Amino acid sequence: MSFHAGTIGLVGRPNAGKSTLLNKLVGAKISAVSRRPQTTRNRVAGVYTTEDMQAVLWDTPGLHDAWTALNNHMVREAEQVLEEVDAVCLLIDAEPLARAAKADKPIIDTTLQTILDKVKGKKLVIALNKVDLVEKGWLLPVLGGLAESGAAIVPISASEGEGLETLVAEWRKVLPEQPALYPPDHLTDALERQICAELIRERIFENCEQEVPYSSAVEIEQFDESARETENVVRIHARIIVEKPSQKAILIGKGGSMVKKIGTEARKQLSELLDCKVRLDLFVVVEKDWTANPRARRGLGYA
Ligand SMILES: Nc1nc2c(ncn2[C@@H]2O[C@H](COP(=O)(O)OP(=O)(O)OP(=O)(O)O)[C@@H](O)[C@H]2O)c(=O)[nH]1
Ligand SMILES: [Mg+2]
Known part of the structure; x- marks a missing residue:
């Protein structure tokens, strides 16, 4: 079996669940999680290793319209990670998308389109997160709307740990074939x-x-x-x-x-x-x- 390894940037709007996903996969709390947006201010790295792949995950601050110097730093930090990684996992909160579907509004709105434009040219996997909060019936139109992006889309619940195997399998497909970058028991570079x-x-x-x-x-x-x-x-x-x-x-x-x-x-x-x-x-x-x-x-x- 071939081994795939590389870096993946976890990006998305504030509060999408990026840090929750990192912690869940690493199996330890290494990144701050809160109910408020803009919790993460700097990139945090975690390493996830299986038998046939290793993803070096970069958790990033949420992409948003920055209006202060600190916010500017946060968005720059996320954008820099985008430039440096082998692939991008865009996390999207399913709840507002399900609301859009119910209201017959476009699933890919201008904010989401702006983020999709930012990751253009990158290998991309979309993780539709917080599906535990969405009525199953509304998932289909949301997935249909997101399909326009052309990326693989995996419904997950980062907090419940649902769908993560499928997500990791999609990551493997977009990572280069090469040996692991870290020993398998290595969890994080953060001190x-x-x-x-x-x-x-x-x-x-x-x-x-x-x-x-x-x-x-x-x-x-x-x-x-x-x-x-x-x-x-x-x-x-x-x-x-x-x-x-x-x-x-x-x-x-x-x-x-x-x-x-x-x-x-x-x-x-x-x-x-x-x-x-x-x-x-x-x-x-x-x-x-x-x-x-x-x-x-x-x-x-x-x-
Ligand atoms: N119900 C539910 N809640 C979730 C899920 N994933 C994350 N959350 C919650 O969403 C909130 C935001 O999660 P974070 O992991 O801090 O989100 P983030 O994308 O890192 O946010 P920023 O760092 O602010 O950009 C927290 O209250 C999490 O507990 C999920 O799958 N289901
Ligand atoms: Mg965060």
Whole structure:
């Protein structure tokens, strides 16, 4: 049996489920997932290996109309990945498409067409995601509408793990025949401390309202593994950076309740990731308008 391997960019609109799919296939939480759009800000790599293929998956920020410097960085990041990969997997949320079908509107609207134009010339597989949320009867017209793109289309549910075998089989078809790029047990290139920062940021996205998640960044100041072997514990100091004192107040919450909740939830996830106990200290600091400041953005890895 021939072996196929290469890089695949997971792209799509914000909230389509790209990070969920990456985590599901890798079998570990390496990329932040939240109910809010624009959760992912930088590319994250995960490796998925079977007997006859290996896909190096690049999770990317959602493609959207950027209106701030930080958003610009996110879209550029996704577009750069598009240029570098062997093939593209475009994730599309099935729900709005099913609504379009019900309303007798075109399945490929202008936004989707813009994204399809961006990936033109690339080997393409479309993953129609969140089919668990769509009445089966509306799936057919949606698939019919998407067929105009000319790409292979696979209905999936990233969160439920449905359709993933078929998706992976389609990926294999578009990847070049070559040996694996990584050892089969290799899961990610991301550093543990980077993933930790992402998972703390994810908890802010899930717990805080309005602009707070979009004005927050997380920086790991200390990642102390000196007692990892002996006492099975890692000590982590992280700074949550916000843009305004009012956001700091929201993040800290009444009597510290919000930062405590974020800390408790994050600690649980970090402990799973690192497979040991985690002592987590969170500090909230204001760095005035950091999202608009190129140097501050660079310092936080968003440039
Ligand atoms: N019901 C259902 N929900 C899903 C599925 N896949 C993802 N979700 C949910 O959709 C939301 C967005 O998922 P993400 O994985 O963060 O989406 P993303 O495409 O990475 O989003 P950005 O990083 O913001 O571009 C989360 O609440 C997920 O739990 C699915 O197959 N079914
Ligand atoms: Mg994401």
